[in-house]
Amino acid sequence: MSDATLDEICVVACAEAWRGDGAILASPIGIVPMIAARLARETFSPDLLITDGEASLIANPLPVGEGDGDMVVEGWLTYRSVFDMVWSGRRHVIMGATQIDRYGNQNISCIGDWQRPKVQLLGSRGGPGNTVNHATSYWIGNHSKRVFVEEVDFVSGVGYRRAAESGVTEFHEIRRVVTNKAVLDFDTEDHSMRIRSLHPGVGIEDVKEGTGFELVIPDEVDETRMPTDDELRLIRDVFDPQGLRKKEVAV
Amino acid sequence: MTEDAVIAELRDGMTIGIGGWGSRRKPMSLVRAIVRSDLQDLTLVSYGGPDVGLLCAAGKVKKVVFGFVSLDSIPLEPFFRKAREGGAIEAEEYDEGMLYLGLQAAAWRVPFLPTRAGMGSDILRVNPHLKTVRSPYGDEEFLAMPAIRLDAALVHVNRADPRGAGQLLGPDPYFDDLFLAAAERGYVSCERVVDTEDLLKEGTIHTLRINRATVHGVVEAPRGAHFTSCVPDYERDEPFQKEYAAAASDDDSWKAFRDRFLNGTEDDYRAAVGAFNER
Secondary structure (H helix, E strand, C coil): CCCCCHHHHHHHHHHHHCCCCCCCEEEECCHHHHHHHHHHHHCCCCCCECECCCCEEECCCCCCCCCCCCCCEEEECCHHHHHHHHHHCCEEEEECCCEECCCCCEECCEECCCCCCCEECCCCCCHHHHHHHCEEEEEECCCCCCCECCCCCCCCECCHHHHHHCCCCCCCEEEEEEECCEEEECCCCCCCCEEEEECCCCCHHHHHHCCCCCCECCCCCEECCCCCHHHHHHHHHHHCCCCHHHHHCCC | CCHHHHHHCCCCCCEEEECCECCECCCHHHHHHHHHCCCCCEEEEEEECHHHHHHHHCCCEEEEEEEEECCCCCCCCHHHHHHHHCCCCEEEECCHHHHHHHHHHHHHCCCEEEECCCCCCCHHHHCCCCEEEECCCCCCEEEEEECCCEEEEEEEEEEECCCCCEECCCCCCCCHHHHHHCEEEEEEEEEEECCHHHHHHCCCHHHCCECHHHCCEEEECCCCCCCCEECCCECCCHHHHHHHHHCCCCHHHHHHHHHHHHCCCHHHHHHHHHHHHCC
């Protein structure tokens, strides 16, 4: 019986988003995705490229949240050259979302009317460009109706319906949404969000309760897979001995 | 030049590009000189950090052209937030790659560059001036990102020679050379002015990223990026950044911060920061 905790299940679920991605830039926004990218490369996706968060591509397994003393550098990737990866499609990002809707539109810009927002957030950053150029997934550590909304206040990251309306479907893919309750995807006829798997101990009702729109629920819903012993060792001993991941996961 | 001499060449209502990224290698001594000046109604173009926040707080800003504004270790820039939520400034929001293309188009003297970035997003909704263009070689529709022409650009670098050859010793040049190339007039502040023959003493030829053809004035400004980072010369001053962010909590705090750090000269600022760091 595995003693994996929820945060570790979330890390592995995020890592799974990068399975089969080959030699592309894995860009994680947040601690859980950061550990996940490093875990994916150390296990089933060995060709992924990963930066130190600055301009170095790092080749060796390094813990998150510590100095970069023992960094093995395999390349130089400035913020500007990240756009070469984005616009060529050689990238898969896991971003966060202050709001997300059923077609995968994401908002990190503002809450309320953009002209005079109730809350000014970060700004759209690379969301618009990322989503129409390469695979995008989302990590949401607090699955709730505040985040999963019927309609986002501002479309930063582009979802399926918007992409179709604007003729930019060719390179558009929202692969996964990983939360503290479940893994979701858009593998449905109209690309509306569905439950892909539930984390152990989570019921369909729990997920519905935290979602402000109707989810597609398949007849049979799998359980999110448990981390292997090797994955647990890597998460706990190699990538996150400080346990920083726990701060990002609401229990 | 001095900071004040640079600012004396700027005019009300200008569009000013500011180099750096977030709370990294920002030309803060030049920003502080704007705060002290009579300039107003500025349009700022920036990968925004405390440069944007400070100028908003000081009432110098008409409009901000941005993809994000952040203090990095503090995700949301509190003064920018206040200005947006209070309706004190106009906003022109882009995807950060669109901003790159807008500067590149200006630098290359073309009216636009085509991109997929922005298509389908609300960036188009809130920027009704944006147009799309059909590929002349096929059917695909692209966003035509217009050139962002700058009246002036301000950047901070590690070293420069007296004529404006600039050196970036840190790992990331950000978009500084592009801001200068997109501007009518470019101004570079630097940690230290060095003789031209000494430029390669501290870094390889690859670090000579700033071309003097784009530079109209050089200011020697030791710790001129403070409190943002300027590696390898210094890291971000995190305690000071926290103090700055806390000053956004109410008008009295901002006034106290301004009196303590911003009303005097750059020498006064350095002395006040020295006293702050010794607490």
